[in-house]
Amino acid sequence: xxxxxxxPGGTADFTLVVxxxxxxxxxNVSVIDxxxxxxxxxxxxxxxxxxxxxxxxxxxxxxxxxxxxxxxCTIVIRVGRTAECAGEQTNNASVx
Numbered sequence: 001x002x003x004x005x006x007x008p009g010g011t012a013d014f015t016l017v018v019x020x021x022x023x024x025x026x027x028n029v030s031v032i033d034x035x036x037x038x039x040x041x042x043x044x045x046x047x048x049x050x051x052x053x054x055x056x057x058x059x060x061x062x063x064x065x066x067x068x069x070x071x072x073c074t075i076v077i078r079v080g081r082t083a084e085c086a087g088e089q090t091n092n093a094s095v096x
Contacts, residue, residue: 006039007085011078013045014091019072030063031075033093038086039079049073 006012016033020026031049035041035058044053044060050073051063062075077091 005085005087006079006081006089008081008083011042011080012089014077014079016075016077016093017072018049018067018075018095020067020069023069025069026067028064029067030061030065030096031093032096033060033062033075033077033091034058035060035077035079036089036091038082038084039089040082042078042080045076045078047073047075049075 003010003012016031018029018031039058041055041058041060047053047062049062049065051065054061060077065073067073
């Protein structure tokens with residue numbers, strides 16, 4: 001869902017695509033997402049990566065999971081807003 005502004009009571013989705021561009025299968029992969037200030041994790045709308053989901057405060061961790069050479073998986077995170085309305089937000093995630 002692409003929304004230009006998110007306000008309290010509204011939601012927006014962040015889509016994370018994880019791709020193994022290397023030449024070996026990966027094991028024990030984890031994705032760590034630190035939500036921007038003012039956004040609150042509501043749910044994981046979809047997760048084709050697998051592994052456990054652990055949400056603590058504004059940090060959401062997915063995994064561990066395996067990812068074959070050339071394979072991709074997708075995680076969709078639904079968030080809400082705690083206070084005043086806000087426009088464009090940048091969400092940063094890392095893969096380990």
